[in-house]
Amino acid sequence: MARDSQAALVALNRFGFGARGGASGDFLNAASDPRGFVKADLARSNGALLEVPGLQSTPALGKAVFDYQFGVQQAREAAAKSAAPATEGQSPPDAKAQRRNLSLNSIAMDMAPKEQSREQAAKPPENPNATMAPAETMRPNAPRPPAPLNIIQKTFRAEALARLQRAIIADCGFVERLVVFWSNHFCISASKGGPARMWAGSFEREAIRPYVLGRFADMLKAVEQHPAMLFFLDNQQSLGPDSRAGRNRNRGLNENLAREILELHTLGVGGGYSQEDVTALANVITGWTYAGRLGQLGPPGSFVFNANAHQPGAQRVMGKIYDAPGVTQGEAVLSDIARHPSTAKFIAGKFVRHFVADDPPPALVARLTDVFTRTDGDLKALAMALVDSDEAWAAPLAKMRSPYEFLIAAGRLLAQIPNDPARYLGGLNTLGQPLWSPAGPNGFPDTSAAWASPEGVKLRLDISAQIASRLADGVDPRDLLELAAADAASAETRRTIERAESRQQALALLLMSPEFQRR
């Protein structure tokens, strides 16, 4: 087949996470059959699942975080008691807290000794040719090593590392890009608190990944019943006003989750729902919660339906009466709104905006809306239709890579499989896209304007320079440009890289080039 370098850029960067370096042959493979290269990613059975030894289920993680928090609370209470009779000002409360944390950390370490030893051991030198001592050991007045991680931090890092490694090694990365898209669509925020941080990874593994090439309605149900989402949008606190728990406790409805389901997850703003629909849906999903530490309703950390909190009776949502009892009432609503024409349109538009252009071509959106409707929300069919569209291949590569896409693409090109997520997490924080932690339930922005801001671009340059200072020595940026863009690279970019005064500078410039930043 003829080699089409421009189409290879589209295949690799628009659909995937960029070409891998080394001997991957990604660019040549993509150039010889661009569509086939992308579609091959969709053809792997269970290719989206992430099953890594050591990553645990949501209930197991839930139990661990409840126990951990319970321990912290007990220790705090014990400390408060023992501190009360003591004379004032003898030991500052900070010091006490630190001591307490240390002992709790050691408990946490005992709970997962394997994790800990792996994290500590996994720091081989970056350059296999040299036995580099860690900089700290040579540094005069080196700071003391940081305190050991607690169970929440360790879990978050392990989940992050698994996701990063998968993205770095994926062949094309289209499926991983789909995971990121859907994970952002149905986002939670790890900064909500301990359980959210603990579950951020398992939420994606359990509620997103199994369905990215499956059915939208199934993903919707899995997401809205996942403890992470219920915690993030406070549905575990929502009580039906007329439920037994609501009457006993004089507390009531929380519309948070219901509103976001309609506004952000399915119909979209202007999708035809009213405040009455929000309230009705909130009533419908009262009782959707997760079992706590004591496990009165089920295994701690698992989804449970709490009939005591559920608002009894029929509800009218989007003009339809739902009178089934219990959890099936909400499931029936979700099933219907997943198939609503507004949902099809909203999802198709967002999908095209993400992959093709900030101003999505209307004809393509219409076609994907139709595919979504016709296939009953088959997300594989949706992805396939996108790859088959001419618009997706013809639109200029004008979208700015998100910070996550940028850092992953850099890791791929430089053939760096991380064994510690810290650098990526730090880079994402700096660039304004902290992993699994968007500022609001609408997720991270998905337009170039958001990521091509002045501070954003300057910070990206600083990060690129840091990456280059660590990794440029063993590589030739001219070769990397061939691997990343080949003859699709502009003459100016080529010249800029060739004329750089050092490999470090050349690599920083390559990572910042339009060919690398735009997709």
Added chain:
Amino acid sequence: METTMDCCEGIRSSAISRRGVLLGGASFAAWAHLPKFARAADGRDPRLVVIILRGALDGLATVAPIGDPDYVGLHGAIALTSNGPNAALPLDSFFALHPAMPEFARMYREKKAAVIHAVATPYRDRSHFDGQDVLESGFAGPGRVQSGWLNRALEGLPKGERVTSALAVGPTTPLVLRGAAPTVGWAPVAVPQAAEDTAMRLVELYQHRDPALASALKQGIALDKTAQGDDMKPKPGTNGGAMRLVARGAAKLMAADDGPRIGALAFDGWDTHANEGGPVGRLAQLLGGLDGALAEFETGLGPRWRDTVIIVATEFGRTARINGTQGTDHGTGTLALLAGGAVKGGRVIADWPGLKPANLYQGRDLAPTADLRAVMKGVLKDQFGLADKVLAENVFPDSSAVKPMQGLIG
């Protein structure tokens, strides 16, 4: 070809072969090779630091041949002069040092610093990467070799407890020190900002290819500068301060009794395409930083300075004639600097080719008359007692025709 050897004291016979001639030197024959441990028994504990200047240093602006009648015409507005407010520091009747390097000038007067001029690696093209490959690998051409001459020199040393690991300064090991022999790394606390030069090159690229990003980046840079409170003012000591900081840390490590005897570091930013500056300006800032770094080594190594040699080298030089943007383009011949208590200094060592158009390499560059490998070999041989055969076969492969320069260490 005519030579202008009358510029220097010492040897005046133009009949002497050019290559490897030491001008201004005296007793370069006397130094006999001694095995390293014999010297260690003498109480000598040699140190070697290699400083690589990335970007191709303008040797003609660093040590200016102000006695060469063609120099001012070529270097134009940025040429150094021997008088005026920022006069160059005279080294001899022909060469003068950039005024930003008073410490080096002092070492030179104390005969603890030397200049080797009109020198080059075997590389004759104009790519920084390939030039740095040749400079650091020690091979005759660019070949993507994964080990450097300094590492192989380390391998050639007698195994023993006195010379342990070599020190790689910076976030990664530079190629010159990569290889089978063990190295240790140290990096000062990172200055987490891209160099201004990198940012400017990127702005230039964006202006041609991506105006939206050009505008964003320019604004971002301006915001940064405002936030740092140095709104577009030149930043005295920014580069220089960083160089000093790096040198201070490296010296501290190498001064220790059990510290590394060999170290390598690299300073970026020497690609003076535009607005190079003369006695003041961009290059002056860089040279001031280098000068400060040398002084830091002198101070930090304390008593060890006596047995230390620092080699400062770059991948190639720059054009003899300035370009249309008050800078210089990629050239060939340049200089290397030696500093340290073990250096037999106070000399500019050069077989000066002259700057007449016919004498320039390809009509553009200072023609190299000495091979940088000869300098490196001379230092390694005298400082560590490495044998000619090891130097010619292992350290600098296929270089038996390039004899070690003699008498650099005293």
